[in-house]
Structures are given as structure tokens and as C-alpha cells.
Amino acid sequence: VQPGAPLTRAALAAADEQDPLRQLRQRFQLPAGLIYLDGNSLGALPAATPAHLRDVVERQWGQDLIRSWNAHGWVDLPQRVGEKIGQLIGARAGETLVSDSTSVNLFKLLAMALAARPGRRVILTEAGHFPTDLYIAQGLCTLLGERAELRVVAPDALLDALDEDVAVLSLSHVDYRSGRLHDLPGLTRAAHQHGALALWDLAHSAGVVPLQLATDGVDLAVGCGYKYLNGGPGAPSFVYVSGALQHLSSPIAGWFGHARPFAFEPDYVPAEGIGRLLAGTPPILSLAALEPGVDLALEAPAEVVREKSMRLTELFIGLVEQELAGHGLELASPRDAQSRGSQVCLRHPQAWPLMQALIARGVVGDFRAPDLLRFGFAPLYIGYADLWDAVAILRDILQHRSWDTPAFHARQAVT
Amino acid sequence: VQPGAPLTRAALAAADEQDPLRQLRQRFQLPAGLIYLDGNSLGALPAATPAHLRDVVERQWGQDLIRSWNAHGWVDLPQRVGEKIGQLIGARAGETLVSDSTSVNLFKLLAMALAARPGRRVILTEAGHFPTDLYIAQGLCTLLGERAELRVVAPDALLDALDEDVAVLSLSHVDYRSGRLHDLPGLTRAAHQHGALALWDLAHSAGVVPLQLATDGVDLAVGCGYKYLNGGPGAPSFVYVSGALQHLSSPIAGWFGHARPFAFEPDYVPAEGIGRLLAGTPPILSLAALEPGVDLALEAPAEVVREKSMRLTELFIGLVEQELAGHGLELASPRDAQSRGSQVCLRHPQAWPLMQALIARGVVGDFRAPDLLRFGFAPLYIGYADLWDAVAILRDILQHRSWDTPAFHARQAVT
Numbered sequence A, B: 001v002q003p004g005a006p007l008t009r010a011a012l013a014a015a016d017e018q019d020p021l022r023q024l025r026q027r028f029q030l031p032a033g034l035i036y037l038d039g040n041s042l043g044a045l046p047a048a049t050p051a052h053l054r055d056v057v058e059r060q061w062g063q064d065l066i067r068s069w070n071a072h073g074w075v076d077l078p079q080r081v082g083e084k085i086g087q088l089i090g091a092r093a094g095e096t097l098v099s100d101s102t103s104v105n106l107f108k109l110l111a112m113a114l115a116a117r118p119g120r121r122v123i124l125t126e127a128g129h130f131p132t133d134l135y136i137a138q139g140l141c142t143l144l145g146e147r148a149e150l151r152v153v154a155p156d157a158l159l160d161a162l163d164e165d166v167a168v169l170s171l172s173h174v175d176y177r178s179g180r181l182h183d184l185p186g187l188t189r190a191a192h193q194h195g196a197l198a199l200w201d202l203a204h205s206a207g208v209v210p211l212q213l214a215t216d217g218v219d220l221a222v223g224c225g226y227k228y229l230n231g232g233p234g235a236p237s238f239v240y241v242s243g244a245l246q247h248l249s250s251p252i253a254g255w256f257g258h259a260r261p262f263a264f265e266p267d268y269v270p271a272e273g274i275g276r277l278l279a280g281t282p283p284i285l286s287l288a289a290l291e292p293g294v295d296l297a298l299e300a301p302a303e304v305v306r307e308k309s310m311r312l313t314e315l316f317i318g319l320v321e322q323e324l325a326g327h328g329l330e331l332a333s334p335r336d337a338q339s340r341g342s343q344v345c346l347r348h349p350q351a352w353p354l355m356q357a358l359i360a361r362g363v364v365g366d367f368r369a370p371d372l373l374r375f376g377f378a379p380l381y382i383g384y385a386d387l388w389d390a391v392a393i394l395r396d397i398l399q400h401r402s403w404d405t406p407a408f409h410a411r412q413a414v415t
Helices: A009-018 A022-027 A049-071 A074-089 A102-116 A131-147 A155-161 A184-193 A273-277 A284-299 A302-323 A351-360 A384-399 A406-414 B009-018 B022-027 B049-071 B074-089 B102-116 B131-147 B155-161 B184-193 B273-277 B284-299 B302-323 B351-360 B384-399 B406-414
Strands: A096-098 A122-126 A149-153 A166-172 A197-201 A220-223 A238-241 A343-347 A366-368 A372-376 B096-098 B122-126 B149-153 B166-172 B197-201 B220-223 B238-241 B343-347 B366-368 B372-376
Touching (some): A102 A166, A131 A149, A131 A166, A149 A155, A302 A384, A351 A372, B009 B384, B022 B284, B049 B074, B102 B131, B102 B220, B131 B149, B184 B197, B302 B343, B351 B372, B351 B384
Parallel strands (some): A122 A166, B122 B166
Antiparallel strands (some): A343 A372, A366 A372
């Protein structure tokens, strides 16, 4: 791929040959012929996962039964997988755990952040934050009444909105629609300068954008197991609490977060360390299924992944500009690769039927209301030639308006 | 088995021949030679589960990817499996959901109960309630400060402790240690007479004790997927909210509980009905693994299960009395089968090494501090002759004090 020269499929296929991550694609079970640009919604199935899960189900559960809590380390699984994710996000040892859903973990962390900053009642966030982050904060504020308030501002008004009432700045690292990448170190510093904690939702960055939570002084974080970590549908979430804040207790004081859960004591005594973030009995099957995906992510150096990710989104935008000009598409993601996560959003008035037509032709992205086509690029299994093929199909659909034919609508009506 | 006559293995084996549930044992994958009396801790693997989970993993996730949320009904799975459990517990349609852990669901329901009874601040429960139920209530009270108080009394003081400050009476139907069965209808009525709600933890009764939540006017309930429902380790929990209380909102306002989760609206609007109890993205693999276990439980009529369950515990106690007299064992469960769940606890000063010796001989129960041997009897896969064999092994261990030999301790030290 020569800078300035027109992009060709041959040049992109040649780039695949040089791709240091190329061999990893074989480590996923992807359907033949499908171009899957929705790994930021649900990651692909790692090839190692089915056999691992069969072992957990048939041997560990089926044969060894209750003994597996110790014999097969189920009891430590949240910490063990958490430690691995901790390596991906630049946490120190003992700061990361896998447990519950992202929403439940957000609830815990927001409550803990308010407790850590007595006298401050504001959760500061931006309009456009992922809905569940907003909803969870709204629900917590309803529960706590006058003790908490959600302040939602425009992204460029965040710094001005940081004041001595703010207990916690709660943001997504990568915007789920546009892919815009926040300045995580800078916003974390700004929060600290105003005495607030920084809570980052890493759903769209863990596994694809390099993270240095410890170095950057991040206080609290959550993230998603089922996107770029390829942990399977509804995979449990990870939760990070900086060592300096591990004296805080989770508001959801379940028995697995107890210092001695199997002593069955009447009073709650939180475990030392990150283990206190556990609540109930962890969903072992979903948790076990996450581990092979995390292991795969650990095989790929973060900087190599980021380099490929930026190149993928850059080339995709280049192809859209080169091949699809005049079709009414508008870029809804930052033009500068350094300011983007691993996704590209295009705006089009017919985004919904366009995406349906793409999916029918084997290019899977997703639609976000009202007019966004969203494409995610998972560097572990998406190649450069895939970009050409996806854009060629999109061009064909646009040229023939095949998303606007009676045949298309009839097909959609029955599927 | 003749009343009054000495119990023999032949009589018990003959009872197995007459057992209407006998064929169900083949529907579980149990290790040969193991007598598994710990199904109240982790239920056995249904034979149908591995193939079902392979399909969910390899075809639904692996091949159909993101489309499976609709194409394979993942999005409705919490409600679909919930409805089935609703049939087991005597709920009306639309009152039961599978979501999160029992601990997280307890947190939601306790907060909702306090919101339903403004001006009342007390959560009333008993000493000896399952620890996570106590811990979750303690954590919620810490979070809410003066707005909530946990009142813990002796079981026989519950009725006297019901007063106009009590918002909710929170109890386990079956005591996790002794197996004592509470008078659920009576205590629910008593709570209502004092203007309080009744919240029942059905962890040790769902699937083994007949339940009529709607008829009994139960307000709120939670229960466990991984005990008698055989849903696998850490299977998600079920949550029940009476239709009359479904105007209440969950304090954990995650996006899956939103009226339109995929509209990505900025403000939380709870779904109508039980769906609002959802929080984050459900753990689909663990949830899918639960369904075959629930389906199996639905095949067995509740009254037939209860009849066998009472007979199992009664015969086990009879065998202990007949075969193990003079060995220092003391019954720690109610003597009357009507007052017991499907388990029996025996007290012995050497309970811990005794249970280790039993497990080493292929009889799996569990130990509860300080001195309890706990045996659970899952009527779908435990037979009457199993009782004889388990007691014979326990007798052998007691007679030879084989839990107290150097060889035993040496073996324990390395396992």
C-alpha cells in the first residue's frame, strides 16, 4: 500500500501477507465467506473455546462435580482471568477481577467512588456516554436521593464542569458510536486536580487500544468480556480498582466477596484486595469461556495490535473515499487515526436498510439510530483484503440501490 | 419397605423398582460408583446439557454471531427460562426472570421492598439465614444509612418482631444447614398483616419442595439455578416479583432492563413487567446451560418429587438410627419429614475428617462448620439403595475409625 497511490485489492492482499498478526486469524472459528465487522459488539469464537468449555462441562462439572471448586480452581477463576486482563490493561497485580456484568460493576464502582469522596455528590459524565453507564448512574442517584447527582455535559464541557462537587468523572475511553478516543491520561489528571476520581469504561478499548491504567493513575475501570476479548455472548465483565482504593467496600456485599466465604459467618467482612468486588457465585461456564479469548489477546503485542487497528480503520476510510464518493456517505468518526478506536461510523439517510442489505450479502456491521452504519475492525481476525471486499459489496449495493428493491424488502419481511 | 420392620438393602432396591422417577436418573451424566449427596450445593449434569451448549457455542455464537441475539432468541432467554421456572414455583406468567446472581437479585429486591414501603426502614430476618442474604442486607443498609436497618432475631421471635417499622420480611424457605422448612404461607400472611412485604429465598426449595407463590401471595423471591435445577456451576439466579409490585424499579438500572435497550436512549425508562429486573447483558452461555436442567425438573410432577424427597430423608434417618447407633451422631435436622427440605444434617465432633473419609470412599456430601455432616437428596437422580450404600460406607468408616488413621491423614495431606 503506497501512500497517495490508489488502493487496490492486490495491494491490500499483499499487506495481509506482511501482517505479523496474520496467523491469529486461524485461531478463530469464523464462518467461511463472512466479513465480520461487528467484533466490537460480539467478538468471534476462538478455536480453543469449544474444547475448553466441553472439558469444564463434561469433566469438571459432570465428573468431578462439587470438588471442582477447588480441584479445578473455579474458586479462583475470577481472579485468575482478572489477572490476565490486568496485563492487557496495564493494571498492577491484584487490581483486576472478572465478575458480574458491566452494568453491575458500574453500580459498585460509582457507589464506591461516592463513598470515597464524602461531601461530594456529583457523578460527572458526558452526553453520548454508553446508555447503560448513564442508566446505572441514574438508578444509583434515585436510590441515594440527595446524596448523589448526575451531571451530564457536552464532551467539550467536561473540563469546565469539574469542580469541588464532583466525586467521580465517569467516561468511556472509546465512544461506542463514533469511535472517538478520549484523552484518558489527560482527563484522569484533570479529575485528580479537582479532587475527583476517574472511572473509565474500557468496553471498546480493552484488547484493541493500549492501556496503562497504573501508569496513568486510573482509579476505577470496568470493561466488557464479549467484544475484543472474544469471551462469548454476555461474557462477564472485568472490574479494576486501583490498589490505593481497595479499602472501599462494594455496596453489593455478596458472599463471594467475603474474607472467608465458606466459613458462613453471620457478619460481612470484605476480603482483602480486589476479591471484595465479587458478589454472588460467579457464572463459571461463562467465565471459563472467556479465558481462551483473553489468552489469545495476550499473544498479540498491544502496540502491534494498535498499529494494525489504526491501519485498518485508515484504509477503510480511504476506500470509502476512493470507491464510494457521491453516494451520500459521511464519515461520523474522527478523521485522525490517533483519535479513533478500532471502528468507523458512516452516516447515511438509509443506514438501516443499507446495513440489512450488507448483512444479507455477508458483510456484518451494525446500525445505530438514526442514521449510522457502524463497522468494527478486530485486528486479530480481520485482514486488509477484507476491507476491499466489504467496500466492494457496499458499492454494489449503493450503485444498484439493491437495498431499495421490492425483492429486498420482500426478503427482509420474511427473515 | 415395611413400616416398623428393619430396613434392608433388598427392600430399598425394591423401592427403587417402584419409583416413578426412576427413569430420570438416566437423564443425568453421573460418574459410575459415586453416591452424590451434594446436589443441594451443585446439581448434577443433565445428559442433554453438553450437546445443547455445544450448539449454542459452535453454531449460534461461532457461526451466526451477533445475529443470534434475535435468530436464536438470546434476547428473550432470561424471560423464556424464567417462565419455565415460574411454572416450578407457582408464579403467574410474567413474574419470573433469570438474571445475575442470587446475591445481586437480593440487592435489587431488598431495595425495591424498602421503596415500596416508605416510612418503614427495617429488613427483618433471622439469625441463621444464609450468609449472603445477611451480607447483602448489611451492604444495602450501609449504603442507605439511616434509611434502612437490618433486624436479626431468633427464628421463633420473628412473629413478635413484625411491627410497623418492618418493610420486608426476608427469609429462606429451607434452612441451608438444618433443612428446616419454614411455614411460607403462614409467615407471608403474618408479614402482610403487619403491612410488610415477604421476600423468600428459594435456593433450597425450588425444584424439590412444591411452591405456590401466587396462591400464597408471595411478594418477592429469588432462587438458585445450580442446586436442584441442575443449571451448572454459578448458573444465574431466578428472580420473582409479584405482578402487583412490578411498578417498582430495580436500583441497578442496566440497559437490558430498559423499555427499548437497542434504541440507546439517554434516559432510563424501565421495561414494563418483569423485564425491568434485568441489569446488564445476560451471561448467555451460563443461562443456556440452565435450560435443560429446568426442562428436566418440569418433567417430574412436584408432588411426586416431594413424596420421594420426604421418603429419602426419612429412610436415611431411619438407616442412621438403625445402623449407626452408638457412634456419636446426632440428628441436626427436624425429625418430622413435613418440616424438612430434601436434606439431612448430622452432628459429629469429627465431622470434618469424617466427611473427607466419606468423599474418599465415593460418598459426596459436605461439611458445615463446626460439626455438621450435610447430605442432600436430589430425587431426580438419587435412589433408595443409594441410601443403604452411603450409610454402609459411613458405618465402615466409623467402625474402623478410618478417618483417624495415619494413612488417611497422609492421603489427605497430599490431595
